Amino acid sequence: MQKLTLTTLLSFFLAFQIGNAQEGMKKSLEPSSAIPTDPNVKIGKLDNGLTYYIRNNGKPEDKLELRLAINAGSILEDKDQLGLAHFMEHMNFNGTKNFKKNELVDYLQSIGVQFGADLNAYTSFDETVYILPIPSDDPEKLEKGFQILEDWAHGATLTDEAIDGERGVVLEEYRLGLGPDKRMMQEYLPKMMYGSKYAERLPIGKKDVLENFKYKSVRNYFKDWYRPDLMAVVAVGDLDPATTEKMIKEHFGKIKKVKNPRKREVFDLPNHEETFVAIASDKEAAFSRVQVMYKDRENSTPTKTVLDYRTQIVRGLFSTMLNNRLNELRNSPNPPFVFGFSYYGGTFARNKNAYQSSATTSPEGQLNGLRAMLTENERVRRHGFNTGEFERAKKEILARLEKSFKDRDKQESGRIVNQYVYNYLEESPIPGIEWSYDFNKKVMPTIELAEINDLIKGFIHDDNRVIVITGPEKEGLKKVTEKEVLDLIKEVEAANIQPYEDEEVASALIETLPAAGTITNEETNAKLGFTKLTLSNGATVTYKKTDFKNDEILFQAYSPGGTSLYSDEEFKATTFANGGLSQAGIAGLSLNDMNKYMSGKIVRVNPSIGGFSENFRGSAAPKDIQTLFEMVHLYFTSLNKNDEAFQSYITKQKSFLGNLMANPQFFFSNEIGKVRNKGNSRYVGFPTPEAMEKADYDLAYKKYQERFADAGDFHFYFVGNVDEAKIKELSTKYLASLPGKGSNEKYVATKFRRKDAYHKEVIKRGKDPKSRVQITWEEADVKYDGDEASYIAALGEVLTIKLVEKLREEEGGVYGVGARGSMSKISFSNVTFSISFPCGPENVDKLVAAALAEVEKIKKEGPTEKDLNKVKETYLLNRKESLKQNRFWMSNLVRADQEGRDINKMNDYEKNVKAMTQKDIQKVANKYLDENYFLALLMPEDQ
CATH class of the missing domain: 3.30.830.10 (Metalloenzyme, LuxS/M16 peptidase-like)
Structure with missing residues (x-):
């Protein structure tokens, strides 16, 4: 009764207020009026009951986001089907009317759609949703995309062989979910969801059902719930709505309406x-x-x-x-x-x-x-x-x-x-x-x-x-x-609880500024569309005006040096204190004062001291860009020192870290870090409550002041909807006015090198039957080569494709597996390549051998042309999107300066990707993936 009374009062109040509003809004604001539907989206329903949504959206270009939403999930499972709503989701990737097992993923990879990163699906209590982004500028690819979506809707083949083949993969996903969080959830969920079926229908299901369910159980689930009256097709992207609607009708209109459908209950x-x-x-x-x-x-x-x-x-x-x-x-x-x-x-x-x-x-x-x-x-x-x-x-x-x-x-x-x-x-x-x-x-x-x-x-x-x-x-x-x-x-x-006391909000960040500096030089890169300013104190400001977002300006800054210039003792004493420095606020304002002052402003700035540079990272709406400049100026000149604020930070960190090492995954990472850094005088490992307690705030603050004393060797970057005149004005006012001492520091390269030798380390932790495998190759002091860096990264992508095929699809031994390779110039030129995956302890040796066999196969034969083309297509598609993203340009501008790269070579990317050959990949595999690798295994404790 109270709720009805409140609703009535609110209706009366709103109607009264609206009566005084502008006449043009009066009707649409009446309390009983229906919320309008966005006119940019077209909603329709087919005769068989399937609903569809279509919206034309040109960002990114030539791409269409497709979704198939099924209004059914684990809550609808019968007792012999626990986990089969999710299992059915898996089966749609393992054989449909038009795509035999693995053909679907294989085809999508060939057009640049990555399994997991792009192509995906999820199942929850009440729904199952399939995710498919596809290129929209090629009629053949577009047609295939809609065919895949149609097959998911009603074309799963569900053969005995495919069902049995997928049990292992789903059981590995089940295994991944084991651990303390699941054990505790099983204790509290019956009370949280008291008396409800939700307490009994976790989407992952039950192990004995997944291992032993009869084929008809999953087929019955598919027959009962995969039907057009419980489905929606959503298409948003760069495609004419009329064309999209035509394709939806052609593909989904032919699905027959189910007679006497099973009731879709609400629990x-x-x-x-x-x-x-x-x-x-x-x-x-x-x-x-x-x-x-x-x-x-x-x-x-x-x-x-x-x-x-x-x-x-x-x-x-x-x-x-x-x-x-x-x-x-x-x-x-x-x-x-x-x-x-x-x-x-x-x-x-x-x-x-x-x-x-x-x-x-x-x-x-x-x-x-x-x-x-x-x-x-x-x-x-x-x-x-x-x-x-x-x-x-x-x-x-x-x-x-x-x-x-x-x-x-x-x-x-x-x-x-x-x-x-x-x-x-x-x-x-x-x-x-x-x-x-x-x-x-x-x-x-x-x-x-x-x-x-x-x-x-x-x-x-x-x-x-x-x-x-x-x-x-x-x-x-x-x-x-x-x-x-x-x-x-x-x-x-x-309790006697007093009212909240609000404190007065600051009216300004900076009362007075030193005299503004000047711009002494201006250079424009016409090819890539950015401008570089040199300020009178020696600092540089690089900005690129884009129209990718109307209300976004990204900001970064760096100066070479960082903690590499600290002594070993200073480094160890300050490493865990540095994160708490900004918690004291700036210009006499506490963090809470700052949060209040920022109400209504879209702006953030965070200073940090890294291993090889001191940095800023932030962003702002164009209207708030001056506030960003003010904050940067104050982080140079007026960082507060407040013992209580720092102790608050330490207390929170200790609370967060208090039992971190009890988790097998964190413990494993920490122990492997110790092993791989034996002899490294600057290795500090994972933070612990004890280490946080020893963090030296006074020294960290002193070193911060040293690192930010000279703004003249800083490089500042702005990318987004910048007003060029405003950037120049604010740069002279807030950045050029900072002290420039001409220090021109360089970072000091790390002295420690890991031994280039085979090593196997087994860490036993945890009671669940869960293992993790990490295989890592690392080679230091190599000659940096930009082309070779690309080949190493591509090798990781190619190998990931092969490992998924072998370890997941063929062996059924993993849920996920990945390989990754990179070459870095900071602080010394080195190559790192790794393979990692979780699995059952009983399968570790077999799967490690299988993974290494795939490495040897690439070394001996090189990747197939088909697999390399998949990687190339993905690279080119991603590049096409990235070129219209502010964060992409920011990353490339900063990295080019930090690593001394020729920024203009960005224009050669497409040509270089297309020129990449199988022999290029094979060559780097033979050069870097030798017998000297580090094999780390997490195994459960002996029971």
Whole structure:
């Protein structure tokens, strides 16, 4: 009754406010009005019940994003089918009407579509979605793409042989999921999803079913649920909508409508009066978490009307304000958690929402983290938010929406397509950014702080409450009890909680500036479209104006040197302190002060000290570019020193790292690092709580000041929608005014070299039957060659194709496997090549031998022309997209200067890829992949 009353009041309030708004918006803002559908998308339905969505979008060019959404997932499985919704997803890649086993992946690779990176699929409780990006400028490829999508919809062959062949791959994926998180989930999920089928239908299924299910079980699942009335085809990309619609009708219109279809049930999440407390611990758990969930009493309904949409905005404001408070707590001198957040949204059950608060804590601090979250919720319930918080939250939300609005014609299809998938699956609204931005701007002033404060009264209640606590189990660590949790709830409810006190927000970052410098030289590269400025203090500024995004400017900067110029003692003392330097803020403003000042601004800047350079990385909307320059100037001249802020950072790091080495994967990486760096005087390994405690803040701050004392040897880069006149003005004002001392430092190359000899290291850790294999070749002090660097990278791509075919498809021994090769110039020229994969312990020797056999085959015969052409096609497709991305240009501009490369050779890329031969790949394989490799094996502990 209370919810109905609130809804009625909100309707009345909004109607009253809208009555005073502009007449042109009046009708569309009436509370009962339906949320409009984005006019840029065409939605249709075929006679057989299949729904389709089509949107023309020209970014990236000549590419179409296709999705096949099935409104069915693991929740619909019968008892003999546990895991078969996901298994069926796998089977669609292993034989269909028009593509025999492996032909589908083989064909797509031949046109540049990578398996896993591009071509993919996923299965969850209520849905299965297939992902297929394809070129749209070739009619034959386009036709094949739609044929693949059609085959997924109703053309799976599901032969006995193919089903048995895929069991091993799916069981390896099942194996990957084993570990502490799954063991703890099995303890808390029955309480979190109490009385629901969701607690019994994890998509990965059960091992005994996957090993032993009868063929008819997966065929029955396919017959029952892969049908047109439960499907949607989504096509977004660079293709004429009429042509796309024609192809959809031709391929999917012929699928027959199912007579007497099995009912697609919706499964509820029942209510419960109790507060359930689930406490799960595990010896291998790396992290400690606490979560409070208040499940709604009523089932959720789709967001359909303007009032529904307005309610979403109100909830968004609530979450923004509360999370800002939690972030302030996180930055406090004694942070109660490493990270904490709250939100109102969905649960595993599609038709049940919940208000949830969650935090990552130290192993010993779970109750403290829980108390902090409960207290902040209770503080809001009693005292509400205040006006300052409210205004900042509105600015934050509108700034993000404004950025999306300005970039509305530059959004990549891959970022757009999922909104239509979820419109079909969950009836999520799709009004389009134009309407959404306009609606938010007009409605935001009508929202009262009182109605946001009222939300928490409906969010928090004694029933339908679940508290989940997970973390490590180890000697000396006292496990939290259910009684302690329930007592804590009562303690917070009875506590004297004061209102939140808001502090005044700074009006400016910089009060006074030193005299501006000048630009002493300007050079333009007409071929590649960038300009390089030399400033009076010696610094350089390189900028490239692009139209790839309307509201984005990327920023980077570097100066050679970094920690390579530290002594061994200085390096070890400061390595783990450097990350905390910026936590003190700048110009006398704390991190919390800075966050408040940045409300409504789209800008970020982060300084860092790396091994061979000191750096900046950031971005800004064009309107906020001056703020970015101001921040950079202040990071040079006015980095705060604050012991409390640094200690807060150390506390969070120690909390996060407290039990990291209990996890077998982290332990393995750490131990292998120790072995491979034996004799390296500068090796520090993974950070530990003890190492963080020893971090020398005073020395780190002193060294920071040294590293950033001379701006004259810095290189600054800006790529995006830059205003050239503005960049020049701000560069002279904020960068050229910085001290330039002419130091012109160079980094010092690493002295340590690993032995070039075969070595095998076996690490035993963990109780699950899980292993990991890493095979690494490394050769130091080679002569750098740009062509050879390309061949080594291509060798990794070719070998990955062969390893997937051999280890996954033929042997059924892995879920995923990859090879990667690179040649680097910093700090010394070296080659690194690696193969890695997880597998069962019983298969390690066999699969290592198989992987090495594929290496030897390439060394002896070279790659096939077919496989090399797959890699070339992928390279050329990716390059075509990359050339229209700001981050690509930023990376190449910076790397060219850092490594002394001729930037103009970028124009030779396509020619060089096409000229790459099988012999080139074979040659580098023989040159670098010899018998001197490092074999690292993670094996389970002896039981």
